[in-house]
Amino acid sequence: MAHLPILAIAAGVAAHHGVFRHGEWHLHGPHIIASHLVLGAATAYYLSYFDDALTAVLGRLAVLATAYLGGLFSSMTIYRLYFHRLSRFRGPRLAAITKLWHVWQVKDSTNYLFQQKIYEKYGTIVRTGPNEITIFHPAAFDLLDGFKNETTRDVWYDIVRPRTSAIFTRDKMEHKVGRKFWAQGLSSQAMNDYYPRITSLVRELSRCIGTFGDNPVDIDQVMSWYSWDVMGEVLFGEDFNLTKSRVTHPGIKHRDRALALAGPLGDAIWIALLGFQLLPPVGRVNDWRRMIQFCEDHMKSRLERGDNGKTDMAQYFIEEYQNTATTKTKKARDLHLAGTAVTAVVAGSDTTRAVLIGVWWFLAKYPEHAKKVQAEVDGVDPNDANALAALPHLNGVMNEALRLVPPVMTGGNRITGPSGMLIDDVLIPPGVKVTCPKYVLHRMESMWVQPNDFIPERWYSRPELILDKRAFAPFSAGARYCLGKNMAMNGLRLVVSIILQDYDVSFAPGYDEETMWRDMRDQVTCQPGAVHCVFLPRKSAK
Ligand code: HEM
DSSP states (O other): OTTHHHHHHHHHHHIIIIIITSSOOTTOHHHHHHHHHHHHHHHHHHHTTTOOOHHHHHHHHHHHHHHHHHHHHHHHHHIIIIISTTTTSOSOHHHHHOHHHHHHHTTTSOHHHHHHHHHHHHOSEEEEETTEEEEOSTTHHHHHHSTTOOOEEOGGGGTTTTOOOSSSOOOHHHHHHHHHHHHHHTSHHHHHHHHHHHHHHHHHHHHHHHTTTTSOEEHHHHHHHHHHHHHIIIIISOOOOHHHHTOOOHHHHHHHHHHHHHHHHTTOHHHHHHHHHHSOSOHHHHHHHHHHHHHHHHHHHHHHHOOOSSOOHHHHHHHHHHHTTTTSOHHHHHHHHHHHHHHHHHHHHHHHHHHHHHHHHHHHHOHHHHHHHHHHHTTOOTTOHHHHHTOHHHHHHHHHHHHHSOSSOSOOOEEOOTTOEEETTEEEOTTOEEEOOHHHHTTOTTTBSSTTSOOGGGGTTOGGGBSOGGGOOTTOOGGGOOTTHHHHHHHHHHHHHHHHHHEEEEEOTTOOTTHHHHTOEEESEEEOOOOEEEEEEOOSOO
16 A cells, blocks of 8 residues: 555656656646546545445545646646756746746736747747747737648637637638628728728717717727727627617627636636636636627527628628528537627627727827827818728727737737747747747837837838837737728727817826726737727817
């Protein structure tokens, strides 16, 4: 019996080297727990031959379990610190041992600030996990996602499993095929149909803002209504009417609370997946389920009712659903359509809302830039998307807001391909998770002059303030760039030009300007802190 603890330690070491060091385990949490419980029960049964008393058996079992886990975790720690192929890379020692350390550091959803500190302390190429390198280099976006990239998506993209979509898939072929349908739904031809409908939603937004008079407008609330309405109109051909009725849809609350759960766990996705599978539907797990349910149900009813005479994105997703009837099972097609709905609702509503919050903060803080935009947009017909796209200061404001408040602040994790990744003569081996936080790159001193300052002119009349344009990728890059970019930019320009044609903006009396920055959270998408503004009708003629 005395030899059993030694055997248990050896079993822990063997489990590490023989099993857990190989392959991916994030989808197998319940199986790992179940197999260890079975093993524990079998060991208890074996021990009961030597001792009749239950307490004695359980006591011995606890010793063996501790020895096993001790062997397993000691082996992991020693291997990761001294023998792992990334052990030569600089970075926090605890990060090299376990990703849980990183999760703990960003428990309040401040991964963007954590990454900033990591860069300042360790430099350009940092080991931020047992098998993870974070790159703070302008070439990184292209290396990760450029057209010649060999990378695959990291395990994070399994988060809506068993559902999939063009974004939430790690299968290159599924991504390529799915991307075609998204591209059709977001093509310039489809955009011609959406644009007048989005314009009338922006007019409704302007009316809604007018109803506040000289009272403060909670920008998050109003932009959430508006962006949800746009998502409904473009995705499902349906008006949710939130801006008009000034009611927050429950889907928005579920989305925000669900993303708050996914944010800090983004770097240890197995915890979230385990929670979704094992925990009862309470709290944020319930929000996650309800968010998914809302998207699924809505897409399903759109499928059943057919279109209502308007072009919408759903029609392309339904076409994909129908086209794959002979090649995929119904269950697989249902799961793909559901995953696509979740992707479209989050990508289509939450990203633009985040930028708009940032834009209004900057315009209230720097009224001289609002005035410059007003001088440009006055006299321009917002129905003419090309005319708005040609206004330099308006676009400079958009780009600066996207640079300083990128809606996707971190994330976009990839796994290096068979040749690894060469960066500044440093080879990152194959099969390593690599990441490049946009928030940090968008503010690096080596890439931008006065990196933390809001200077829209750097995008047109003062190009010398941009030292390396490769460091700007709010919509990602290359083969995986955002397919909604044109729609998003057209929508953002419309909102800012119509509202600034109608109103002057300033911070609400008593509003603490630091709130937006102090309470900013990185939760898959950026969640800026509260911004309260007052919009007063313009006195000057347009
Ligand atoms: C300002 C608004 C937006 C920003 C900053 C933005 C940013 C991004 C980023 C960074 C990615 C890469 C994500 C990743 O690889 O994990 C992405 C992908 C994507 N976005 Fe957007 N997005 C915006 C709006 C939209 C909108 C409105 C839609 C459509 C309704 C959309 C649809 C997509 C799609 C389909 C992809 C996946 C592309 C692919 O993987 O091939 N986005 N977006």
